[in-house]
Amino acid sequence: MHLNVRHDWNVKPDQAIALQKQLAAQVISSQPLDIAAVRRVAGVDVSVQDNQSQAAVVVLSFPELQVIETVLASLPTPFPYIPGLLSFREGPVLQQAFEKLQHEPDVFIFDGMGIMHPRRIGIASHMGLWLERPTIGCGKTHFIGAYTEPAVERGATSPVREHGEVIGAVLRTKTGVKPVYISPGHLADLPTALELALRCTTRYRLPEPIRAAHHAAGQMG
Numbered sequence: 001m002h003l004n005v006r007h008d009w010n011v012k013p014d015q016a017i018a019l020q021k022q023l024a025a026q027v028i029s030s031q032p033l034d035i036a037a038v039r040r041v042a043g044v045d046v047s048v049q050d051n052q053s054q055a056a057v058v059v060l061s062f063p064e065l066q067v068i069e070t071v072l073a074s075l076p077t078p079f080p081y082i083p084g085l086l087s088f089r090e091g092p093v094l095q096q097a098f099e100k101l102q103h104e105p106d107v108f109i110f111d112g113m114g115i116m117h118p119r120r121i122g123i124a125s126h127m128g129l130w131l132e133r134p135t136i137g138c139g140k141t142h143f144i145g146a147y148t149e150p151a152v153e154r155g156a157t158s159p160v161r162e163h164g165e166v167i168g169a170v171l172r173t174k175t176g177v178k179p180v181y182i183s184p185g186h187l188a189d190l191p192t193a194l195e196l197a198l199r200c201t202t203r204y205r206l207p208e209p210i211r212a213a214h215h216a217a218g219q220m221g
Contacts, residue, residue, distance in 0.1 A: 001101040003130045009078065009092045016079075016088045017119070024121040026129055029114065029184040033107065033134050033192035038062045041200060042105035043209025044127075046090040047217035053077045053090065055097040056216035058209060059105050063199060065208045070216050073097035083143075084118050087126040094127060105133065107188075107196060109209045113137040114185035114193075116160060116168035118144060128186025135185030136193045137168070138210055142181060152176050155198055169194055173201040180206065 007019060041062045046055045052074060059069040073096035079089040090112075113122030114137030122143075128135035145160035147170050156172040160181065168183030171194055184193050200207035206214070 001098050001104050001131075003095060003098055004132050005095075006129055009088060009095075011088065013080075013082055013085060016085050020085075020119045020121045020126070023126065023129060024119050027115065027121060027125045027186050029120075029125070029186070030189050031134075031187050032189050033196060035192060035196055035199070038106045038196070040068065040103060040105045040107075041065075041196070041209050042101075042108045043111070043207070043211070043213035044094065044108055045111040045210065045213035045217040046093060047214075048077055048089075051077045053093045054217050055090065055093040056213045057094075057097045057101060057108075058212040058216055059101070059103045060200075060209050060212065062106075065200065065202065067212060069101065069103045070212070071097050071100040072216060073100065086112060087121075087123045090123060091127065095130070098131065108133060108135045108185070109197065109200065109207055110135060110137050110185065111140070111210050111214060113139050113143055113181070114168070114183035114188075116143060116145060116181060116183035120167070122183070122185070124183070124185030131186075134187040136188055136197060137181075137183040137185050138197055138207060139181035139183075140206070150179055157194060166190065171197060173198060173207070174205050177205050
């Protein structure tokens, strides 16, 4: 898959923050997804063990959610763990994985955040600019913003706000189970991001593309 390479990954933390502020202005987070046209959805995750990062991108058919392709890439972890700068830790190995893809997805769902980020450019938004495809962030834990707990039923949502701005939503994917945190990445909006995430979720808490990518990324040999 061809990527729109936007910058070098070899930067220091202060340079990374400056770059995020510059790139955030290019993120489009109010464009509805055309879900009726989606045929392939990819899950994206990175696992780090012993300072080695392994990225997994798993492409599934939609709406059947059958695995079409799995690609892996591995690199020494190049950047320290700093909250808010995850994309500089995971971006280089993700770039390698994306370049291996033979089946181009219509949408990418990342294990991480989109605009639900202090500078509105989490991993899903940042890499969305490289992919030039719709991306969605699906976080497992709360990062920033305030919200009220959604109702216990599957499909219940509650907006996440920071400084009066809606930056994402809490989504209950399974009745009585902890919710996930959904935000637009790039070329997506919140209502359709929520709809797609829920339609990609079956028996488990996490959407199937994320579950498949998490499993694949963790298989380090």
